[in-house]
Amino acid sequence: MKIFLSYASEDRAVAEPINLALLAQGHDVFFDRDDLAPGAEYDNRVRRAIARAHLLVFLVSAKSVQPQRYTLSELGFAQRRWKHPDGRVLPVLIEPVALAQVPAYLRSVTLLDAQGNVTAEVADAVHRLAVRRTRRIRRRVLAGAVALVLLGSGAQRLLRPDATGEVRHADGSIGVPIAQGRYTLGDDEYAPMREVSLGAFRIDRHEITTAQYAKFLQATGHAHQPEYWSESLAAQPLPVIGVSWHDARAYCAWAGRRLPTEAEWEAAARGRDARRYPWGGDEPDARRARLARSADEPYQGVAAVGSHPAGASPAGVHDLAGNAAEWVADWYAEGIDPAASRNPTGPAAGTDRIIRGGGYYDAADRLLGTRRFHASPSHRGEDIGFRCAADMR
Numbered sequence: 287m288k289i290f291l292s293y294a295s296e297d298r299a300v301a302e303p304i305n306l307a308l309l310a311q312g313h314d315v316f317f318d319r320d321d322l323a324p325g326a327e328y329d330n331r332v333r334r335a336i337a338r339a340h341l342l343v344f345l346v347s348a349k350s351v352q353p354q355r356y357t358l359s360e361l362g363f364a365q366r367r368w369k370h371p372d373g374r375v376l377p378v379l380i381e382p383v384a385l386a387q388v389p390a391y392l393r394s395v396t397l398l399d400a401q402g403n404v405t406a407e408v409a410d411a412v413h414r415l416a417v418r419r420t421r422r423i424r425r426r427v428l429a430g431a432v433a434l435v436l437l438g439s440g441a442q443r444l445l446r447p448d449a450t451g452e453v454r455h456a457d458g459s460i461g462v463p464i465a466q467g468r469y470t471l472g473d474d475e476y477a478p479m480r481e482v483s484l485g486a487f488r489i490d491r492h493e494i495t496t497a498q499y500a501k502f503l504q505a506t507g508h509a510h511q512p513e514y515w516s517e518s519l520a521a522q523p524l525p526v527i528g529v530s531w532h533d534a535r536a537y538c539a540w541a542g543r544r545l546p547t548e549a550e551w552e553a554a555a556r557g558r559d560a561r562r563y564p565w566g567g568d569e570p571d572a573r574r575a576r577l578a579r580s581a582d583e584p585y586q587g588v589a590a591v592g593s594h595p596a597g598a599s600p601a602g603v604h605d606l607a608g609n610a611a612e613w614v615a616d617w618y619a620e621g622i623d624p625a626a627s628r629n630p631t632g633p634a635a636g637t638d639r640i641i642r643g644g645g646y647y648d649a650a651d652r653l654l655g656t657r658r659f660h661a662s663p664s665h666r667g668e669d670i671g672f673r674c675a676a677d678m679r
Contacts, residue, residue: 290316290339294349296526300380301345307409308343313416319585336363339429341415343408344392347377351387358389365391373415373422377410385637393635396532396663406545410510414536417506439504450677453488457498457541461488461676462601463553469553470560473656482549483628485633489546489554490673491603493525493610494537494578494593502537513666523590525610525671531639531663534613534672545615546675548658549630553643555657559599563604563655564599570650573597573606577653579646584668587646607653610671611645617659638662645669 289308294657297417305317316335336342342364352355359612361375365473368374379399388397400407447453457479466486471480503511514530529537531545538544546554555564565574574597581587592604599606607613616632618640623630632640638660644653646669651657661667 287340287412287419288314288316288566289337289412290342290360290364291318291358292342292350293345294347294352294355295395296349296545298347298382298449303405304343304345304408304647307405308412311409311413311416313412325592328568329542332360333363336360337367341374341376341420341503343376343412343414343632346377346383346388346392346397346444348383348387351383353365353388361389361391365488371395373418376408376411376415378404378411380404383636390635398661399664411532412461414532417425418536418539421506423649426540451488452491455541455543455676459494459498459674460491460641461543462491462603463488463678464550464601467558469549469556469558471549471552471556471656473654476654476656476658479623480622482553482630483625484553485629486678487546487550487675489550489601489603489675490543493605493612493673494534495591496526496585497521497523499526499529499537499559500555502540506536506540506631515667519585523592524577524585524661525591525605527584527588527610527645527671528666528668529613530666531613531661531672533666535615538674541674543674543676547614547629547631548614548616548640548642550675551606551612551614552655554603555599555643556602559600560657561600563597563653564603565597567661568596570607570653570664576605576646577608577644578584578649581646589600589646607655608648609646610643611641611648611659611667611669612643613670613672614640614642616640618658641670 291301291305296432305315308315322339346363356435364375371391372395377397379397398411453461456460464487468483470481494605496519512526512534533544561567563570570577574594576589588609598604617636618638619636620631641659641661
């Protein structure tokens with residue numbers, strides 16, 4: 287992958303090892319100290335390098351976001367080339383900077399808050415983006431081949447819903463349909479009560495399992511195994527836990543789906559009648575949910591997915607309360623925009639991502655369908671997993 291490394295000159299000590307690590311991964315990195323000889327034209331060379339790049343890595347520091355710095359000119363070149371930075375620009379926070387000082391173009395994607403080994407975290411994030419890019423290219427090629435097959439065979443769809451509208455995805459998950467329409471969200475305690483209009487979508491019946499995640503690790507060479515992971519989990523139907531929001535999003539993208547939005551998750555959990563819990567109004571118990579448990583090891587706390595059918599939602603989605611809490615797509619904010627009433631996706635930027643559903647050691651009141659939790663997207667909690675969603679076409 288061709289990479290342009292953008293940084294303030296004062297941050298060269300951080301940038302140089304990142305450049306070497308990316309070169310060691312086999313990437314073609316434009317690094318001004320190596321690629322701009324003394325006396326060479328500057329502006330045009332930089333423009334051409336960004337135009338050829340597949341990814342711009344921008345080191346965010348107090349110096350690099352100062353007005354009139356050339357790093358912002360480089361960012362401007364990138365913005366003119368790529369209208370949206372998703373998958374194209376990797377902003378890396380290498381020192382504390384007020385979010386308001388970070389250019390809005392960078393805030394529209396997740397900032398990598400490199401708090402530990404900066405070089406290793408950047409190399410890992412770039413590897414993930416490279417895998418995502420490769421898979422996107424492969425999907426395009428596959429889609430073209432499939433289109434030819436469909437034209438020749440007269441087949442209508444690769445995924446054929448059954449009579450209930452459910453589909454089985456390539457990773458083995460069952461996609462349960464949630465009808466389009468208006469849903470009541472919130473309860474005026476944990477979030478304001480409001481009505482939203484959602485398009486039809488499918489959500490996985492079960493949380494992603496360790497067996498499914500093991501196949502993802504093997505197929506992608508994903509750098510981060512989940513916390514608490516062991517190879518013995520690779521054949522088990524336990525919900526995968528110890529994954530970050532980035533991990534969850536990467537899995538769903540690999541599986542051809544996405545994380546559900548917070549609104550979609552709550553609609554799937556509470557149904558049309560805005561119930562307190564997925565099964566209704568009765569308090570949680572061991573028959574309906576995995577809750578209020580302590581365990582010496584996290585995987586001793588969770589139960590196999592689908593172990594509590596009495597706790598399923600009206601649509602037949604399992605474990606939306608208890609077992610593993612679940613990452614959703616949205617950024618967290620205390621306030622909720624009341625004007626966002628049609629397929630809301632949350633704020634455009636933030637520092638934490640939202641978690642819903644409560645986990646195996648949470649008490650009953652934390653399993654309410656309206657309770658909201660949040661954490662840094664790099665957090666890997668011992669009871670946090672995820673499930674995927676997809677638009678219905």
